Amino acid sequence: MSEEILKELEKGKWPSYVTEIRKAGYEGLLKVYGKALEDKMTHFIHGGMVGVKGYDAGVIGRMTDMPDVMKTSHLLRVIPPAGWFYTTEALRKICDIWDKYGSGVINFHGATANLQLVGIETEKIEDCFNELVKLGWDLGGSGPDFRTPAACLGPAYCEFAMIDTLDIYHEIVMSYIEDIHLPMHPYKFKVKISGCPNDCVAGAARADLAIIGTWRDNIKIDQEKLKEYPEEVIKMAVERCPTQCMKYENGKLEINDEECNKCMYCINLMPKALRVGDDRGATILIGARARGRIGSFLGWVLIPFMKLEKPYKELKDLMKKLLDWWDEVGNPKERIGETIYRIGMGKFLRDVGIEPVPQMIYRPRANPFWYYWPGEVE
Amino acid sequence: MVEETPWGLRNVGVPHYEQFLHPVIKKNYGKWAYHEHVKPGVIKHVAESGDVLYTIRVGLPKYVSTQTVRELCDIADKYSQGYIKFTSRHSATFFATDEETVDKIIQEVESKGFPVGGTDHSLKSIINCVGWTHCHTAATDSPSIAKALYEALYDYFKSYDKLPERLKIAVSGCLNMCGATHASDIAIIGVHRKAPRVIDEDVKAFCSVPALVKICPKYAIRPKKGDPRSVEIDEEKCMYCGICYGECPGLPIHDPKNDGVSIWVGGKVPSTKKGPMNSRLVIPYLPNNPPHWPEVVDAVKKIVDFYVKYAEPDERLGETIERIGWEKFFKLTGIPFTDKHIDDYVFSYMEFRKGVTFKHT
Ligand code: SF4
Ligand code: SF4
Ligand code: SF4
Ligand code: SF4
Numbered sequence: 001m002s003e004e005i006l007k008e009l010e011k012g013k014w015p016s017y018v019t020e021i022r023k024a025g026y027e028g029l030l031k032v033y034g035k036a037l038e039d040k041m042t043h044f045i046h047g048g049m050v051g052v053k054g055y056d057a058g059v060i061g062r063m064t065d066m067p068d069v070m071k072t073s074h075l076l077r078v079i080p081p082a083g084w085f086y087t088t089e090a091l092r093k094i095c096d097i098w099d100k101y102g103s104g105v106i107n108f109h110g111a112t113a114n115l116q117l118v119g120i121e122t123e124k125i126e127d128c129f130n131e132l133v134k135l136g137w138d139l140g141g142s143g144p145d146f147r148t149p150a151a152c153l154g155p156a157y158c159e160f161a162m163i164d165t166l167d168i169y170h171e172i173v174m175s176y177i178e179d180i181h182l183p184m185h186p187y188k189f190k191v192k193i194s195g196c197p198n199d200c201v202a203g204a205a206r207a208d209l210a211i212i213g214t215w216r217d218n219i220k221i222d223q224e225k226l227k228e229y230p231e232e233v234i235k236m237a238v239e240r241c242p243t244q245c246m247k248y249e250n251g252k253l254e255i256n257d258e259e260c261n262k263c264m265y266c267i268n269l270m271p272k273a274l275r276v277g278d279d280r281g282a283t284i285l286i287g288a289r290a291r292g293r294i295g296s297f298l299g300w301v302l303i304p305f306m307k308l309e310k311p312y313k314e315l316k317d318l319m320k321k322l323l324d325w326w327d328e329v330g331n332p333k334e335r336i337g338e339t340i341y342r343i344g345m346g347k348f349l350r351d352v353g354i355e356p357v358p359q360m361i362y363r364p365r366a367n368p369f370w371y372y373w374p375g376e377v378e
Numbered sequence: 379m380v381e382e383t384p385w386g387l388r389n390v391g392v393p394h395y396e397q398f399l400h401p402v403i404k405k406n407y408g409k410w411a412y413h414e415h416v417k418p419g420v421i422k423h424v425a426e427s428g429d430v431l432y433t434i435r436v437g438l439p440k441y442v443s444t445q446t447v448r449e450l451c452d453i454a455d456k457y458s459q460g461y462i463k464f465t466s467r468h469s470a471t472f473f474a475t476d477e478e479t480v481d482k483i484i485q486e487v488e489s490k491g492f493p494v495g496g497t498d499h500s501l502k503s504i505i506n507c508v509g510w511t512h513c514h515t516a517a518t519d520s521p522s523i524a525k526a527l528y529e530a531l532y533d534y535f536k537s538y539d540k541l542p543e544r545l546k547i548a549v550s551g552c553l554n555m556c557g558a559t560h561a562s563d564i565a566i567i568g569v570h571r572k573a574p575r576v577i578d579e580d581v582k583a584f585c586s587v588p589a590l591v592k593i594c595p596k597y598a599i600r601p602k603k604g605d606p607r608s609v610e611i612d613e614e615k616c617m618y619c620g621i622c623y624g625e626c627p628g629l630p631i632h633d634p635k636n637d638g639v640s641i642w643v644g645g646k647v648p649s650t651k652k653g654p655m656n657s658r659l660v661i662p663y664l665p666n667n668p669p670h671w672p673e674v675v676d677a678v679k680k681i682v683d684f685y686v687k688y689a690e691p692d693e694r695l696g697e698t699i700e701r702i703g704w705e706k707f708f709k710l711t712g713i714p715f716t717d718k719h720i721d722d723y724v725f726s727y728m729e730f731r732k733g734v735t736f737k738h739t
Pocket of ligand 4: 573574593594595596597598599611615616617618619620621622623631
């Protein structure tokens with residue numbers, strides 16, 4: 001019965017993950033998963049504590065309630081190179097190691113941004129990791145720690161990139177590597193880096209700290225190249241511009257950059273004719289979380305503009321300040337956005353020494369209840 | 379900092395990205411001029427130097443075997459000088475510097491069964507969590523739902539001009555929402571509908587009662603009367619979030635008869651136009667019906683049909699609905715509106731309509 005259901009999932013036009021599990025010869029997983037489909041219920045249960053010596057993170061313990069078939073199927077989170085760029089040589093070596101110790105099933109990439117090696121038994125984890133680490137691969141974050149960050153491809157081949165996403169990613173991984181392996185914060189802390197407001201790595205939705213490239217000066221218009229776009233596309237940009245700051249008259253496009261809110265829409269529409277400006281940096285959002293105790297948060301503005309140049313001192317100082325504050329006041333299982341929300345954005349800003357600016361909000365409060373802090377009132 | 383420990387190397391970090399960059403990328407790093415969508419799945423990137431790089435996006439399944447990785451590597455060795463990239467949505471990118479090579483890559487990966495597409499105004503690769511293939515808290519099975527949706531919407535992945543804008547779908551097996559389900563155009567999220575059961579022995583053996591009392595967002599868990607080393611659950615307060623089961627194996631919440639999926643629409647991440655938006659509930663419950671998920675597929679098809687029919691060019695699904703109004707969305711799709719759709723949680727007041735402007739449907 002369960003084999004028949006699995007066979008159904010191997011049909012069709014889209015390549016089948018079941019076929020891949022079969023190709024890897026991971027029979028145990030096929031049986032446990034097939035039974036789950038048949039029973040309409042997972043057969044995985046809480047995993048035990050597993051890992052490699054010296055780390056408290058990076059291996060996700062998985063156990064099943066079908067020990068005769070397959071008792072454990074742990075998962076290794078491996079930190080991928082910035083932007084998920086690889087050489088075939090590197091991938092082949094990872095595959096060799098994974099065939100030797102693990103199931104041969106890989107997830108490119110998990111929602112945590114890691115390269116996930118799916119399915120290894122407890123006894124083999126240490127040896128497997130020791131071979132990986134010799135090639136320079138390390139384990140990513142898990143639990144209440146600094147998680148493996150994520151970065152869009154940015155300057156590699158995207159003309160919109162206004163910050164060096166790959167380099168920032170690399171720098172953050174290397175400076176927080178011990179933190180990644182040691183869960184010691186109230187809860188997880190995710191950083192995502194996108195080169196422009198298109199936010200291809202979904203930082204605004206999923207990162208405690210989202211670093212999103214932006215610019216402060218004028219959009220560059222190439223009136224000649226503009227002619228390559230049909231009138232209706234140009235008119236659509238003018239009409240849909242959220243701040244209504246564009247004008248198109250007599251075949252000429254004008255932008256009132258003072259009013260532009262840097263949403264990126266027109267540039268996406270006509271990348272040949274419009275280029276982002278030269279005064280580049282990032283907007284930093286704080287607090288996103290998919291499903292919090294009180295609902296879901298999208299990230300909100302913490303720093304409207306920060307210049308980001310090597311060695312990214314200002315960014316690192318900010319991260320340290322935030323983590324120190326949160327370590328002090330955060331409750332267990334509370335993401336930093338929830339802590340800020342509980343304590344109050346105003347108090348938080350005061351505690352960490354960030355100036356309040358109107359860019360942080362849509363509109364000021366409509367209720368009359370606020371605090372004064374010691375020393376503010378005589 | 380790299381450490382030599384008695385048990386081996388530790389804290390090595392990550393190999394530097396530069397060694398993984400294709401020569402054309404390395405040469406033109408940070409100096410790109412513009413891009414064009416030349417055909418489905420293929421983007422042409424032109425550098426300020428005049429160099430051209432084509433990227434070819436290939437849809438992959440959630441899991442890939444090492445054997446398949448090697449086959450993909452063979453293709454990348456043959457045509458992309460040994461370089462390959464992956465995206466944040468389970469797809470792979472191949473590189474080419476001329477159109478002839480582009481076509482050869484497409485032909486070879488497709489002959490192996492991996493479709494090329496997912497760029498520009500298309501269905502993007504569907505993000506799906508591991509669901510029943512690997513997770514203990516899953517209320518539904520994300521990978522097989524994603525597979526069923528791919529079959530139904532395959533043509534939208536393979537084309538790049540049949541949708542008004544991009545369409546991002548994500549599937550999470552439970553309310554933990556691994557994957558960006560809370561900000562997707564269409565999100566499928568597994569739900570439980572009954573309070574967890576309490577297995578006293580397991581709670582006593584594996585769980586901390588004070589921690590459980592604290593962790594429940596609805597304060598539905600309290601020490602059990604007469605047996606305070608276990609707990610009892612106030613079923614009227616419980617909202618089936620599963621957070622307690624995540625912590626404690628003694629509170630199983632799975633229920634094959636009543637678990638199922640919910641459908642949410644209208645989320646988006648980019649700051650373009652009105653900015654990021656949350657996905658909103660449109661269908662509170664559909665039954666778990668693997669392997670082909672007919673109810674879920676029908677519902678999603680209905681929503682996509684609505685999108686294609688009513689969106690203006692360049693509008694994301696949520697933008698279309700916000701423009702015409704949610705009351706119209708429910709009317710035009712025929713999806714029933716219920717008490718479940720009206721928020722009664724922490725931020726609910728923001729969602730109530732103030733003033734007297736709305737459409738009569
Ligand atoms: S976020 Fe912006 S810079 Fe990064 S890949 Fe996407 S469009 Fe390009
Ligand atoms: S970036 Fe956005 S706000 Fe600025 S001109 Fe373009 S469309 Fe208008
Ligand atoms: S969303 Fe739920 S079912 Fe899916 S991986 Fe996350 S915790 Fe597991
Ligand atoms: S499922 Fe959620 S609401 Fe219900 S008892 Fe557990 S933690 Fe509380």
